[in-house]
Amino acid sequence: MSEKKKGKVTESEEEGNLQVSYIFPTGDRYEGECCRSIEGVVVRSGMGKHTSASGVTYTGEWHDDKMNGRGTLEHPSGALYEGDFKDNMYHGTGTYSFSDGTKYCGSFSKNRLEGDGEFTDSQGLVWIGGFHNKAAPGLKLKLNM
Incomplete structure (x- = not known):
């Protein structure tokens, strides 16, 4: 969730990780774990679920704000x-x-x-x-x- 993206973030901090519920300007949604980069930007990292406005859903592992690791991608x-x-x-x-x-x-x-x-x-x-x-x-x- 780079600096260019805007939306609504609600966060609760636990042991260095953030739990967020984020709505992108495109209508995409992300709920799950994040962390702050060295620059202070919140990026998806850990387990989370991203649902695009078109209905594509990814549930799984994130690292460096990308789908990395095990996961499931469902298409409409x-x-x-x-x-x-x-x-x-x-x-x-x-x-x-x-x-x-x-x-x-x-x-x-x-x-x-x-x-x-x-x-x-x-x-x-x-x-x-x-x-x-x-x-x-x-x-x-x-x-x-």
């Missing part, structure tokens, strides 16, 4: 990501459930499917292999016997 469409974040992006291991019922579980790098993973299609079939952004050459059908 019904799509859902649960997993690791780095600098506001899907990065690490996670599961992305698409609104059409399909699902990807595996590695992400900078918001892209990257590395080993499993894709469950709309018929419930599970495909495993290496994913590289939008390509997944050589996927194999996983048989459950």
